[in-house]
Amino acid sequence: xxxxxxxxxxxxxxxxxxxxxxxxxxxxxxxxxxxxxxxxxxxxxxxxxxxxxxxxxxxxxxxxxxxxxxxxxxxxxxxxxxxxxxxxxxxxxxxxx
Amino acid sequence: xxxxxxxxxxxxxxxxxxxxxxxxxxxxxxxxxxxxxxxxxxxxxxxxxxxxxxxxxxxxxxxxxxxxxxxxxxxxxxxxxxxxxxxxxxxxxxxxxxxxxxxxxxxxxxxxxxxxxxxxxxxxxxxxxxxxxxxxxxxxxxxxxxxxxxxxxxxxxxxxxxxxxxxxxxxxxxxxxxxxxxxxxxxxxxxxxxxxxxxxxxxxxxxxxxxxxxxxxxxxxxxxxxxxxxxxxxxxxxxxxxxxxxxxxxxxxxxxxxxxxxxxxxxxxxxxxxxxxxxxxxxxxxxxxxxxxxxxxxxxxxxxxxxxxxxxxxxxxxxxxxxxxxxxxxxxxxxxxxxxxxxxxxxxxxxxxxxxxxxxxxxxxxxxxxxxxxxxxxxxxxxxxxxxxxxxxxxxxxxxxxxxxxxxxxxxxxxxxxxxxxxxxxxxxxxxxxxxxxxxxxxxxxxxxxxxxxxxxxxxxxxx
Numbered sequence: 001x002x003x004x005x006x007x008x009x010x011x012x013x014x015x016x017x018x019x020x021x022x023x024x025x026x027x028x029x030x031x032x033x034x035x036x037x038x039x040x041x042x043x044x045x046x047x048x049x050x051x052x053x054x055x056x057x058x059x060x061x062x063x064x065x066x067x068x069x070x071x072x073x074x075x076x077x078x079x080x081x082x083x084x085x086x087x088x089x090x091x092x093x094x095x096x097x
Numbered sequence: 098x099x100x101x102x103x104x105x106x107x108x109x110x111x112x113x114x115x116x117x118x119x120x121x122x123x124x125x126x127x128x129x130x131x132x133x134x135x136x137x138x139x140x141x142x143x144x145x146x147x148x149x150x151x152x153x154x155x156x157x158x159x160x161x162x163x164x165x166x167x168x169x170x171x172x173x174x175x176x177x178x179x180x181x182x183x184x185x186x187x188x189x190x191x192x193x194x195x196x197x198x199x200x201x202x203x204x205x206x207x208x209x210x211x212x213x214x215x216x217x218x219x220x221x222x223x224x225x226x227x228x229x230x231x232x233x234x235x236x237x238x239x240x241x242x243x244x245x246x247x248x249x250x251x252x253x254x255x256x257x258x259x260x261x262x263x264x265x266x267x268x269x270x271x272x273x274x275x276x277x278x279x280x281x282x283x284x285x286x287x288x289x290x291x292x293x294x295x296x297x298x299x300x301x302x303x304x305x306x307x308x309x310x311x312x313x314x315x316x317x318x319x320x321x322x323x324x325x326x327x328x329x330x331x332x333x334x335x336x337x338x339x340x341x342x343x344x345x346x347x348x349x350x351x352x353x354x355x356x357x358x359x360x361x362x363x364x365x366x367x368x369x370x371x372x373x374x375x376x377x378x379x380x381x382x383x384x385x386x387x388x389x390x391x392x393x394x395x396x397x398x399x400x401x402x403x404x405x406x407x408x409x410x411x412x413x414x415x416x417x418x419x420x421x422x423x424x425x426x427x428x429x430x431x432x433x434x435x436x437x438x439x440x441x442x443x444x445x446x447x448x449x450x451x452x453x454x455x456x457x458x459x460x461x462x463x464x465x466x467x468x469x470x471x472x473x474x475x476x477x478x479x480x481x482x483x484x485x486x487x488x489x490x491x492x493x494x495x496x497x498x499x500x501x502x503x504x505x506x507x508x509x510x511x512x513x514x515x516x517x518x519x520x521x522x523x524x525x526x527x528x529x530x531x532x533x534x535x536x537x538x539x540x541x542x543x544x545x546x547x548x549x550x551x552x553x554x555x556x557x558x559x560x561x
Contacts, residue, residue: 023480047489056308063389065388091371093308094281095257095311096253096275096323097160097274
Protein backbone atom coordinates (compact mmCIF):
# COMPACT_ATOMS: atom_id res chain seq x y z
CA UNK A 1 0.00 0.00 0.00
CA UNK A 2 1.02 3.55 -0.60
CA UNK A 3 1.93 5.37 2.63
CA UNK A 4 -0.71 7.82 3.88
CA UNK A 5 0.10 11.37 2.83
CA UNK A 6 1.19 13.72 5.66
CA UNK A 7 -1.34 16.15 7.09
CA UNK A 8 -2.31 18.86 4.61
CA UNK A 9 -1.18 16.79 1.61
CA UNK A 10 -2.53 14.46 -1.05
CA UNK A 11 -0.74 11.56 -2.71
CA UNK A 12 -0.04 11.61 -6.40
CA UNK A 13 0.82 8.34 -8.16
CA UNK A 14 2.84 8.30 -11.36
CA UNK A 15 2.20 5.34 -13.66
CA UNK A 16 4.22 4.09 -16.64
CA UNK A 17 6.07 6.94 -18.40
CA UNK A 18 4.94 9.43 -15.73
CA UNK A 19 6.97 7.34 -13.29
CA UNK A 20 10.06 7.32 -15.49
CA UNK A 21 9.74 11.06 -16.13
CA UNK A 22 9.57 11.97 -12.46
CA UNK A 23 11.74 9.06 -11.27
CA UNK A 24 9.05 8.46 -8.65
CA UNK A 25 6.06 6.20 -8.18
CA UNK A 26 4.40 8.41 -5.61
CA UNK A 27 4.85 11.68 -3.77
CA UNK A 28 2.83 13.93 -1.47
CA UNK A 29 1.82 17.42 -2.59
CA UNK A 30 0.14 20.20 -0.58
CA UNK A 31 -3.68 20.13 -0.44
CA UNK A 32 -6.18 21.54 -1.14
CA UNK A 33 -5.37 22.16 -4.80
CA UNK A 34 -7.95 23.01 -7.47
CA UNK A 35 -7.77 20.35 -10.17
CA UNK A 36 -7.31 23.04 -12.84
CA UNK A 37 -3.97 23.95 -11.24
CA UNK A 38 -2.63 20.39 -11.08
CA UNK A 39 -0.76 20.40 -14.39
CA UNK A 40 0.83 23.81 -13.75
CA UNK A 41 1.94 22.63 -10.31
CA UNK A 42 3.58 19.55 -11.82
CA UNK A 43 5.14 21.53 -14.67
CA UNK A 44 6.85 23.72 -12.07
CA UNK A 45 8.44 20.67 -10.49
CA UNK A 46 9.15 18.70 -13.68
CA UNK A 47 10.01 20.84 -16.66
CA UNK A 48 8.20 19.89 -19.88
CA UNK A 49 6.22 17.13 -18.16
CA UNK A 50 3.08 18.69 -19.57
CA UNK A 51 3.91 18.18 -23.24
CA UNK A 52 5.78 14.94 -22.67
CA UNK A 53 3.35 13.18 -20.36
CA UNK A 54 0.37 15.07 -18.92
CA UNK A 55 -1.33 16.26 -22.11
CA UNK A 56 -2.12 12.73 -23.23
CA UNK A 57 -2.62 11.12 -19.80
CA UNK A 58 -5.71 10.23 -17.83
CA UNK A 59 -6.17 11.69 -14.39
CA UNK A 60 -8.08 9.98 -11.60
CA UNK A 61 -8.97 11.12 -8.09
CA UNK A 62 -9.64 8.32 -5.63
CA UNK A 63 -9.78 5.75 -8.46
CA UNK A 64 -12.36 7.71 -10.48
CA UNK A 65 -11.67 9.40 -13.79
CA UNK A 66 -11.83 13.23 -13.82
CA UNK A 67 -11.73 15.74 -16.67
CA UNK A 68 -8.98 18.28 -16.08
CA UNK A 69 -10.30 21.74 -17.10
CA UNK A 70 -8.40 23.31 -19.97
CA UNK A 71 -8.68 26.77 -18.49
CA UNK A 72 -6.45 27.22 -15.50
CA UNK A 73 -7.51 30.72 -14.59
CA UNK A 74 -11.25 30.54 -14.14
CA UNK A 75 -12.37 28.77 -11.00
CA UNK A 76 -16.07 28.06 -10.97
CA UNK A 77 -18.09 27.48 -7.85
CA UNK A 78 -18.52 23.76 -8.54
CA UNK A 79 -14.96 23.11 -9.62
CA UNK A 80 -13.17 19.98 -8.44
CA UNK A 81 -10.66 20.58 -5.69
CA UNK A 82 -8.14 17.92 -4.67
CA UNK A 83 -8.50 17.47 -0.91
CA UNK A 84 -6.17 16.42 1.87
CA UNK A 85 -5.77 12.63 1.88
CA UNK A 86 -6.95 12.18 -1.73
CA UNK A 87 -5.16 9.85 -4.07
CA UNK A 88 -4.53 11.35 -7.50
CA UNK A 89 -3.10 9.25 -10.32
CA UNK A 90 -1.46 10.22 -13.61
CA UNK A 91 -2.00 7.44 -16.13
CA UNK A 92 -0.36 7.72 -19.54
CA UNK A 93 -1.58 5.33 -22.22
CA UNK A 94 0.58 2.29 -22.71
CA UNK A 95 0.63 0.98 -26.25
CA UNK A 96 3.14 -1.83 -26.49
CA UNK A 97 2.23 -5.43 -26.19
CA UNK B 98 -31.53 -22.92 -20.26
CA UNK B 99 -30.39 -26.40 -19.33
CA UNK B 100 -32.70 -28.89 -20.86
CA UNK B 101 -32.75 -32.52 -19.90
CA UNK B 102 -30.07 -34.03 -17.77
CA UNK B 103 -26.95 -34.00 -19.86
CA UNK B 104 -24.84 -37.05 -19.32
CA UNK B 105 -21.67 -38.14 -20.94
CA UNK B 106 -23.25 -40.94 -22.92
CA UNK B 107 -24.18 -38.59 -25.63
CA UNK B 108 -27.73 -37.87 -24.62
CA UNK B 109 -27.02 -34.37 -23.37
CA UNK B 110 -29.42 -31.92 -24.87
CA UNK B 111 -30.96 -34.64 -26.97
CA UNK B 112 -34.44 -33.38 -26.21
CA UNK B 113 -33.47 -29.92 -27.35
CA UNK B 114 -36.01 -27.17 -27.08
CA UNK B 115 -36.80 -25.75 -30.47
CA UNK B 116 -36.86 -22.04 -29.63
CA UNK B 117 -33.09 -21.61 -29.97
CA UNK B 118 -32.60 -23.63 -33.09
CA UNK B 119 -31.90 -20.59 -35.26
CA UNK B 120 -29.00 -19.31 -33.23
CA UNK B 121 -27.46 -22.66 -32.51
CA UNK B 122 -28.12 -22.52 -28.78
CA UNK B 123 -30.18 -25.68 -28.76
CA UNK B 124 -27.93 -28.17 -30.40
CA UNK B 125 -26.41 -30.91 -28.37
CA UNK B 126 -22.76 -30.81 -27.52
CA UNK B 127 -20.64 -33.51 -29.07
CA UNK B 128 -19.06 -35.98 -26.71
CA UNK B 129 -15.69 -34.37 -27.30
CA UNK B 130 -17.05 -30.89 -26.50
CA UNK B 131 -18.89 -32.18 -23.47
CA UNK B 132 -15.77 -33.81 -22.08
CA UNK B 133 -13.39 -31.03 -23.01
CA UNK B 134 -15.38 -28.09 -21.65
CA UNK B 135 -16.95 -29.84 -18.65
CA UNK B 136 -14.86 -28.04 -16.01
CA UNK B 137 -15.75 -24.58 -17.23
CA UNK B 138 -19.38 -25.37 -18.08
CA UNK B 139 -20.21 -26.25 -14.49
CA UNK B 140 -19.03 -22.84 -13.28
CA UNK B 141 -22.09 -20.82 -12.21
CA UNK B 142 -23.20 -18.52 -15.01
CA UNK B 143 -21.58 -20.52 -17.82
CA UNK B 144 -23.60 -23.71 -18.34
CA UNK B 145 -24.42 -25.23 -21.67
CA UNK B 146 -25.86 -22.01 -23.01
CA UNK B 147 -22.73 -20.03 -22.30
CA UNK B 148 -20.59 -22.76 -23.85
CA UNK B 149 -22.68 -22.86 -27.01
CA UNK B 150 -22.43 -19.10 -27.29
CA UNK B 151 -18.63 -19.42 -27.17
CA UNK B 152 -18.71 -22.18 -29.77
CA UNK B 153 -20.87 -20.03 -32.04
CA UNK B 154 -18.64 -16.95 -31.61
CA UNK B 155 -15.98 -15.51 -33.84
CA UNK B 156 -13.09 -13.70 -32.15
CA UNK B 157 -10.36 -11.69 -33.84
CA UNK B 158 -7.01 -11.43 -32.07
CA UNK B 159 -4.91 -8.63 -33.54
CA UNK B 160 -1.27 -9.19 -32.68
CA UNK B 161 0.34 -12.58 -31.99
CA UNK B 162 2.91 -11.30 -29.49
CA UNK B 163 3.20 -10.91 -25.73
CA UNK B 164 -0.52 -10.21 -25.27
CA UNK B 165 -1.86 -12.20 -28.19
CA UNK B 166 -0.15 -15.48 -27.25
CA UNK B 167 -1.54 -15.86 -23.73
CA UNK B 168 -4.90 -14.39 -24.78
CA UNK B 169 -5.21 -16.82 -27.70
CA UNK B 170 -4.36 -19.83 -25.54
CA UNK B 171 -7.33 -19.23 -23.26
CA UNK B 172 -9.67 -18.22 -26.07
CA UNK B 173 -8.82 -21.46 -27.87
CA UNK B 174 -8.94 -23.52 -24.71
CA UNK B 175 -12.39 -22.16 -23.84
CA UNK B 176 -13.71 -23.31 -27.18
CA UNK B 177 -14.50 -20.12 -29.07
CA UNK B 178 -15.60 -21.55 -32.40
CA UNK B 179 -13.76 -19.34 -34.85
CA UNK B 180 -10.49 -17.63 -34.00
CA UNK B 181 -8.83 -15.20 -36.40
CA UNK B 182 -5.29 -13.97 -35.83
CA UNK B 183 -3.67 -10.98 -37.50
CA UNK B 184 0.10 -10.39 -37.48
CA UNK B 185 2.68 -9.74 -40.18
CA UNK B 186 5.82 -10.48 -38.17
CA UNK B 187 7.97 -13.58 -37.87
CA UNK B 188 9.10 -15.22 -34.64
CA UNK B 189 12.42 -13.96 -33.26
CA UNK B 190 14.46 -15.37 -30.41
CA UNK B 191 14.02 -12.17 -28.39
CA UNK B 192 10.22 -12.75 -28.41
CA UNK B 193 10.33 -16.06 -26.62
CA UNK B 194 10.73 -14.89 -23.03
CA UNK B 195 7.13 -13.67 -23.15
CA UNK B 196 5.44 -14.88 -26.33
CA UNK B 197 4.49 -18.29 -25.02
CA UNK B 198 2.62 -19.44 -28.13
CA UNK B 199 5.82 -19.67 -30.17
CA UNK B 200 8.82 -21.96 -29.83
CA UNK B 201 12.56 -22.03 -30.36
CA UNK B 202 12.04 -24.49 -33.19
CA UNK B 203 9.75 -22.02 -34.98
CA UNK B 204 12.07 -18.99 -35.09
CA UNK B 205 11.70 -17.41 -38.51
CA UNK B 206 8.15 -18.74 -39.03
CA UNK B 207 5.24 -16.30 -39.48
CA UNK B 208 3.90 -15.60 -36.00
CA UNK B 209 0.34 -16.30 -37.11
CA UNK B 210 1.27 -19.78 -38.36
CA UNK B 211 3.40 -20.51 -35.33
CA UNK B 212 0.65 -19.52 -32.91
CA UNK B 213 -2.04 -21.43 -34.78
CA UNK B 214 0.14 -24.54 -34.70
CA UNK B 215 0.43 -24.15 -30.93
CA UNK B 216 -3.32 -23.56 -30.53
CA UNK B 217 -4.26 -26.61 -32.59
CA UNK B 218 -2.19 -28.64 -30.18
CA UNK B 219 -4.26 -27.25 -27.31
CA UNK B 220 -7.63 -27.58 -29.00
CA UNK B 221 -8.30 -28.71 -32.55
CA UNK B 222 -12.03 -28.04 -32.44
CA UNK B 223 -12.08 -24.32 -33.28
CA UNK B 224 -11.63 -23.06 -36.83
CA UNK B 225 -8.43 -20.99 -37.01
CA UNK B 226 -8.17 -18.25 -39.60
CA UNK B 227 -4.78 -16.86 -40.50
CA UNK B 228 -4.35 -13.21 -41.51
CA UNK B 229 -0.57 -13.19 -41.97
CA UNK B 230 -0.12 -9.44 -42.53
CA UNK B 231 -0.42 -6.22 -40.56
CA UNK B 232 -3.75 -4.52 -40.03
CA UNK B 233 -3.94 -1.37 -42.18
CA UNK B 234 -6.57 1.33 -42.75
CA UNK B 235 -7.18 -0.38 -46.07
CA UNK B 236 -7.88 -3.92 -44.83
CA UNK B 237 -9.15 -3.28 -41.29
CA UNK B 238 -12.90 -3.10 -41.95
CA UNK B 239 -12.96 -6.17 -44.21
CA UNK B 240 -11.23 -8.27 -41.59
CA UNK B 241 -12.96 -6.95 -38.46
CA UNK B 242 -16.43 -7.24 -40.03
CA UNK B 243 -16.05 -11.05 -40.13
CA UNK B 244 -15.92 -11.30 -36.32
CA UNK B 245 -18.11 -10.76 -33.24
CA UNK B 246 -15.47 -9.40 -30.88
CA UNK B 247 -12.00 -7.92 -31.29
CA UNK B 248 -8.99 -8.21 -28.99
CA UNK B 249 -6.39 -5.49 -29.40
CA UNK B 250 -3.04 -7.14 -28.69
CA UNK B 251 -0.99 -4.77 -30.83
CA UNK B 252 2.11 -2.80 -30.00
CA UNK B 253 1.66 0.69 -31.43
CA UNK B 254 -0.65 3.67 -30.94
CA UNK B 255 -1.56 4.14 -34.63
CA UNK B 256 -3.02 0.64 -34.88
CA UNK B 257 -4.80 1.05 -31.54
CA UNK B 258 -6.69 4.12 -32.78
CA UNK B 259 -7.44 2.42 -36.11
CA UNK B 260 -8.85 -0.70 -34.44
CA UNK B 261 -11.01 1.33 -32.06
CA UNK B 262 -12.40 3.53 -34.85
CA UNK B 263 -13.33 0.56 -37.04
CA UNK B 264 -14.89 -1.24 -34.05
CA UNK B 265 -17.03 1.84 -33.35
CA UNK B 266 -18.25 1.97 -36.95
CA UNK B 267 -18.93 -1.78 -37.15
CA UNK B 268 -20.43 -1.97 -33.62
CA UNK B 269 -17.94 -4.53 -32.36
CA UNK B 270 -16.93 -4.81 -28.72
CA UNK B 271 -13.21 -4.34 -28.21
CA UNK B 272 -11.12 -5.78 -25.41
CA UNK B 273 -7.97 -3.73 -25.34
CA UNK B 274 -4.82 -4.47 -23.38
CA UNK B 275 -1.34 -3.00 -23.42
CA UNK B 276 1.84 -3.47 -21.52
CA UNK B 277 5.31 -2.05 -21.37
CA UNK B 278 8.25 -2.59 -19.06
CA UNK B 279 6.57 -2.97 -15.67
CA UNK B 280 3.00 -1.81 -16.26
CA UNK B 281 -0.08 -3.16 -17.91
CA UNK B 282 -3.52 -1.79 -18.76
CA UNK B 283 -6.79 -3.46 -19.69
CA UNK B 284 -10.12 -1.95 -20.70
CA UNK B 285 -13.32 -3.19 -22.35
CA UNK B 286 -14.56 -0.72 -24.97
CA UNK B 287 -17.75 -0.39 -27.05
CA UNK B 288 -19.54 -2.97 -24.97
CA UNK B 289 -22.45 -3.41 -25.25
CA UNK B 290 -22.04 -1.98 -28.74
CA UNK B 291 -24.26 0.86 -29.88
CA UNK B 292 -24.12 2.80 -33.17
CA UNK B 293 -21.86 5.81 -33.63
CA UNK B 294 -23.49 9.12 -32.65
CA UNK B 295 -25.84 7.85 -29.94
CA UNK B 296 -25.09 9.98 -26.91
CA UNK B 297 -28.34 10.44 -25.00
CA UNK B 298 -27.86 7.73 -22.47
CA UNK B 299 -25.04 5.96 -20.75
CA UNK B 300 -23.01 4.11 -23.34
CA UNK B 301 -19.63 2.47 -23.23
CA UNK B 302 -16.58 4.54 -24.24
CA UNK B 303 -14.27 3.91 -27.18
CA UNK B 304 -10.47 4.15 -27.06
CA UNK B 305 -10.57 7.80 -28.06
CA UNK B 306 -13.04 8.62 -25.26
CA UNK B 307 -10.36 7.43 -22.84
CA UNK B 308 -7.17 8.50 -24.61
CA UNK B 309 -7.84 11.55 -26.77
CA UNK B 310 -4.25 12.11 -27.77
CA UNK B 311 -1.44 9.65 -28.49
CA UNK B 312 1.78 9.93 -26.52
CA UNK B 313 4.54 11.82 -28.30
CA UNK B 314 6.77 9.26 -30.01
CA UNK B 315 9.92 11.01 -28.84
CA UNK B 316 9.00 10.89 -25.16
CA UNK B 317 11.28 9.44 -22.52
CA UNK B 318 10.66 5.77 -23.16
CA UNK B 319 11.73 5.98 -26.79
CA UNK B 320 15.51 6.09 -26.60
CA UNK B 321 15.54 3.49 -23.84
CA UNK B 322 13.07 1.28 -25.70
CA UNK B 323 11.79 0.36 -22.32
CA UNK B 324 11.79 -3.45 -22.31
CA UNK B 325 9.07 -5.73 -20.96
CA UNK B 326 8.71 -8.37 -18.25
CA UNK B 327 7.08 -11.60 -19.43
CA UNK B 328 4.70 -12.13 -16.50
CA UNK B 329 3.42 -8.54 -16.71
CA UNK B 330 2.34 -8.73 -20.34
CA UNK B 331 1.24 -12.34 -19.83
CA UNK B 332 -1.04 -11.35 -16.97
CA UNK B 333 -2.68 -8.68 -19.12
CA UNK B 334 -3.22 -11.08 -22.04
CA UNK B 335 -4.81 -13.67 -19.78
CA UNK B 336 -7.09 -11.05 -18.18
CA UNK B 337 -8.03 -9.90 -21.67
CA UNK B 338 -9.13 -13.43 -22.60
CA UNK B 339 -11.14 -13.56 -19.38
CA UNK B 340 -13.08 -10.41 -20.30
CA UNK B 341 -13.69 -11.63 -23.86
CA UNK B 342 -15.03 -14.98 -22.66
CA UNK B 343 -17.32 -13.22 -20.19
CA UNK B 344 -18.76 -10.94 -22.88
CA UNK B 345 -19.33 -13.75 -25.37
CA UNK B 346 -20.75 -16.27 -22.90
CA UNK B 347 -23.27 -13.71 -21.69
CA UNK B 348 -24.07 -12.41 -25.19
CA UNK B 349 -23.14 -8.83 -24.33
CA UNK B 350 -21.59 -8.51 -27.78
CA UNK B 351 -24.98 -8.81 -29.44
CA UNK B 352 -26.50 -5.43 -30.19
CA UNK B 353 -29.89 -5.12 -28.52
CA UNK B 354 -32.71 -4.38 -30.91
CA UNK B 355 -33.43 -0.82 -29.82
CA UNK B 356 -30.09 -0.08 -28.14
CA UNK B 357 -31.87 -0.02 -24.82
CA UNK B 358 -29.89 -0.58 -21.72
CA UNK B 359 -31.57 -3.40 -19.86
CA UNK B 360 -30.67 -3.69 -16.18
CA UNK B 361 -28.10 -6.46 -16.78
CA UNK B 362 -26.51 -4.44 -19.54
CA UNK B 363 -26.30 -1.42 -17.28
CA UNK B 364 -24.08 -3.21 -14.82
CA UNK B 365 -21.01 -2.62 -16.89
CA UNK B 366 -19.08 0.21 -15.27
CA UNK B 367 -16.30 1.08 -17.72
CA UNK B 368 -13.17 0.15 -15.82
CA UNK B 369 -9.51 0.53 -16.59
CA UNK B 370 -7.46 -2.13 -14.87
CA UNK B 371 -3.88 -1.17 -14.15
CA UNK B 372 -1.16 -3.54 -13.08
CA UNK B 373 2.13 -2.26 -11.74
CA UNK B 374 5.01 -4.50 -10.95
CA UNK B 375 8.07 -3.12 -9.28
CA UNK B 376 11.33 -4.94 -9.79
CA UNK B 377 13.25 -2.52 -7.64
CA UNK B 378 11.35 -3.17 -4.45
CA UNK B 379 11.22 -6.93 -4.30
CA UNK B 380 9.40 -6.84 -0.98
CA UNK B 381 6.90 -4.21 -2.07
CA UNK B 382 3.39 -5.32 -2.95
CA UNK B 383 2.42 -5.84 -6.53
CA UNK B 384 -0.59 -3.76 -7.23
CA UNK B 385 -3.77 -3.85 -9.22
CA UNK B 386 -5.94 -0.78 -9.44
CA UNK B 387 -9.38 -0.66 -10.99
CA UNK B 388 -10.19 2.85 -12.15
CA UNK B 389 -13.72 3.99 -12.89
CA UNK B 390 -13.85 5.54 -16.33
CA UNK B 391 -16.43 7.80 -17.92
CA UNK B 392 -18.80 6.60 -20.62
CA UNK B 393 -19.05 7.65 -24.26
CA UNK B 394 -18.03 11.27 -24.74
CA UNK B 395 -20.57 13.52 -26.44
CA UNK B 396 -17.87 15.21 -28.49
CA UNK B 397 -15.75 12.14 -29.20
CA UNK B 398 -14.07 12.27 -32.59
CA UNK B 399 -15.04 8.65 -33.34
CA UNK B 400 -18.26 7.76 -31.51
CA UNK B 401 -19.64 11.19 -30.49
CA UNK B 402 -22.73 12.92 -31.81
CA UNK B 403 -21.19 14.95 -34.62
CA UNK B 404 -18.55 12.47 -35.66
CA UNK B 405 -17.71 12.46 -39.34
CA UNK B 406 -15.68 9.29 -39.16
CA UNK B 407 -16.66 6.71 -41.82
CA UNK B 408 -15.33 3.38 -43.05
CA UNK B 409 -14.94 4.80 -46.55
CA UNK B 410 -12.92 7.67 -45.13
CA UNK B 411 -10.66 5.35 -43.13
CA UNK B 412 -10.06 3.16 -46.16
CA UNK B 413 -9.13 6.25 -48.19
CA UNK B 414 -6.65 7.45 -45.59
CA UNK B 415 -8.77 9.84 -43.55
CA UNK B 416 -7.89 10.24 -40.71
CA UNK B 417 -4.20 9.66 -41.23
CA UNK B 418 -3.26 7.43 -38.28
CA UNK B 419 0.47 7.53 -38.84
CA UNK B 420 0.50 11.30 -38.86
CA UNK B 421 -1.82 11.54 -35.85
CA UNK B 422 0.56 9.38 -33.86
CA UNK B 423 3.79 10.98 -34.96
CA UNK B 424 3.54 14.48 -33.60
CA UNK B 425 6.75 16.10 -34.79
CA UNK B 426 9.43 15.61 -32.20
CA UNK B 427 11.77 18.48 -31.47
CA UNK B 428 14.30 18.18 -34.23
CA UNK B 429 17.55 17.43 -32.52
CA UNK B 430 20.11 18.33 -34.97
CA UNK B 431 23.06 20.01 -33.42
CA UNK B 432 25.37 22.01 -35.69
CA UNK B 433 28.13 19.86 -37.25
CA UNK B 434 30.87 21.41 -35.12
CA UNK B 435 29.20 19.98 -32.00
CA UNK B 436 29.07 16.45 -33.35
CA UNK B 437 31.57 13.73 -34.05
CA UNK B 438 30.96 10.30 -35.57
CA UNK B 439 31.67 7.22 -33.49
CA UNK B 440 34.36 6.22 -36.00
CA UNK B 441 36.06 9.64 -35.86
CA UNK B 442 35.98 9.68 -32.05
CA UNK B 443 37.54 6.24 -31.95
CA UNK B 444 40.20 7.05 -34.55
CA UNK B 445 41.20 10.28 -32.80
CA UNK B 446 41.38 8.49 -29.46
CA UNK B 447 43.56 5.71 -30.85
CA UNK B 448 45.90 8.23 -32.45
CA UNK B 449 46.12 10.10 -29.15
CA UNK B 450 44.70 13.23 -30.73
CA UNK B 451 41.89 13.67 -28.22
CA UNK B 452 42.64 16.03 -25.35
CA UNK B 453 41.93 14.85 -21.83
CA UNK B 454 38.15 14.71 -21.74
CA UNK B 455 35.18 13.16 -20.03
CA UNK B 456 32.79 10.80 -21.79
CA UNK B 457 29.23 10.73 -20.44
CA UNK B 458 27.05 7.75 -21.38
CA UNK B 459 23.38 8.66 -20.84
CA UNK B 460 21.86 5.19 -21.30
CA UNK B 461 19.92 3.60 -18.46
CA UNK B 462 22.15 1.69 -16.08
CA UNK B 463 20.78 -1.67 -17.28
CA UNK B 464 22.01 -0.94 -20.81
CA UNK B 465 25.30 0.42 -19.51
CA UNK B 466 25.86 -2.76 -17.50
CA UNK B 467 26.41 -4.83 -20.65
CA UNK B 468 29.35 -2.74 -21.74
CA UNK B 469 30.46 0.77 -22.61
CA UNK B 470 33.24 2.72 -24.27
CA UNK B 471 36.38 2.61 -22.14
CA UNK B 472 36.39 5.39 -19.57
CA UNK B 473 32.71 6.28 -19.98
CA UNK B 474 30.79 7.53 -16.94
CA UNK B 475 27.12 6.56 -16.68
CA UNK B 476 24.67 9.43 -16.06
CA UNK B 477 21.21 8.10 -17.05
CA UNK B 478 19.25 10.57 -19.17
CA UNK B 479 16.17 10.57 -16.93
CA UNK B 480 18.23 11.44 -13.84
CA UNK B 481 20.09 14.09 -15.78
CA UNK B 482 16.86 15.78 -16.85
CA UNK B 483 15.58 15.66 -13.27
CA UNK B 484 18.73 17.26 -11.93
CA UNK B 485 18.66 19.92 -14.64
CA UNK B 486 15.06 20.79 -13.73
CA UNK B 487 15.91 20.90 -10.02
CA UNK B 488 18.89 23.20 -10.62
CA UNK B 489 16.72 25.53 -12.70
CA UNK B 490 13.97 25.55 -10.10
CA UNK B 491 15.94 25.75 -6.88
CA UNK B 492 19.15 27.33 -8.08
CA UNK B 493 22.32 25.60 -7.03
CA UNK B 494 25.54 24.93 -8.83
CA UNK B 495 25.08 23.76 -12.40
CA UNK B 496 28.22 21.65 -12.29
CA UNK B 497 26.58 19.31 -9.75
CA UNK B 498 24.90 17.69 -12.70
CA UNK B 499 28.26 16.44 -13.95
CA UNK B 500 30.25 13.56 -12.52
CA UNK B 501 33.10 14.72 -10.25
CA UNK B 502 35.66 13.88 -12.95
CA UNK B 503 34.30 16.78 -15.00
CA UNK B 504 34.59 19.52 -12.44
CA UNK B 505 37.47 21.27 -14.19
CA UNK B 506 35.75 23.91 -16.31
CA UNK B 507 37.97 23.39 -19.34
CA UNK B 508 37.74 19.60 -19.57
CA UNK B 509 35.88 18.88 -22.81
CA UNK B 510 32.76 16.70 -22.54
CA UNK B 511 31.63 14.05 -25.01
CA UNK B 512 28.14 12.60 -24.71
CA UNK B 513 26.96 9.25 -26.03
CA UNK B 514 23.55 7.53 -25.67
CA UNK B 515 21.87 4.51 -27.19
CA UNK B 516 20.88 5.80 -30.62
CA UNK B 517 21.92 9.43 -30.69
CA UNK B 518 18.88 11.47 -29.64
CA UNK B 519 19.23 11.75 -25.86
CA UNK B 520 22.89 12.66 -26.27
CA UNK B 521 22.01 15.69 -28.41
CA UNK B 522 19.42 16.79 -25.92
CA UNK B 523 22.00 16.37 -23.17
CA UNK B 524 24.46 18.61 -25.01
CA UNK B 525 21.74 21.25 -25.28
CA UNK B 526 20.81 20.94 -21.60
CA UNK B 527 24.40 21.27 -20.44
CA UNK B 528 24.82 24.39 -22.57
CA UNK B 529 21.56 25.82 -21.25
CA UNK B 530 23.00 25.43 -17.77
CA UNK B 531 26.02 27.43 -18.87
CA UNK B 532 28.42 24.51 -18.56
CA UNK B 533 30.11 25.33 -21.84
CA UNK B 534 31.26 28.62 -20.29
CA UNK B 535 30.26 30.61 -23.33
CA UNK B 536 32.03 28.27 -25.71
CA UNK B 537 35.28 27.92 -23.74
CA UNK B 538 34.52 24.29 -23.02
CA UNK B 539 33.70 21.97 -25.87
CA UNK B 540 30.61 19.79 -25.41
CA UNK B 541 30.23 17.27 -28.21
CA UNK B 542 27.68 14.66 -29.23
CA UNK B 543 28.78 11.25 -30.51
CA UNK B 544 26.56 10.78 -33.53
CA UNK B 545 24.24 7.80 -33.59
CA UNK B 546 25.09 6.57 -30.09
CA UNK B 547 26.25 3.08 -29.16
CA UNK B 548 24.33 1.73 -32.13
CA UNK B 549 26.72 3.60 -34.40
CA UNK B 550 29.65 2.50 -32.22
CA UNK B 551 28.70 -1.13 -32.87
CA UNK B 552 28.29 -0.50 -36.60
CA UNK B 553 31.37 1.68 -37.12
CA UNK B 554 33.86 0.61 -34.48
CA UNK B 555 33.18 -2.61 -32.59
CA UNK B 556 30.84 -5.16 -34.19
CA UNK B 557 31.07 -7.37 -31.09
CA UNK B 558 29.69 -4.66 -28.80
CA UNK B 559 26.70 -6.06 -26.81
CA UNK B 560 24.13 -3.50 -27.93
CA UNK B 561 20.46 -3.95 -26.95
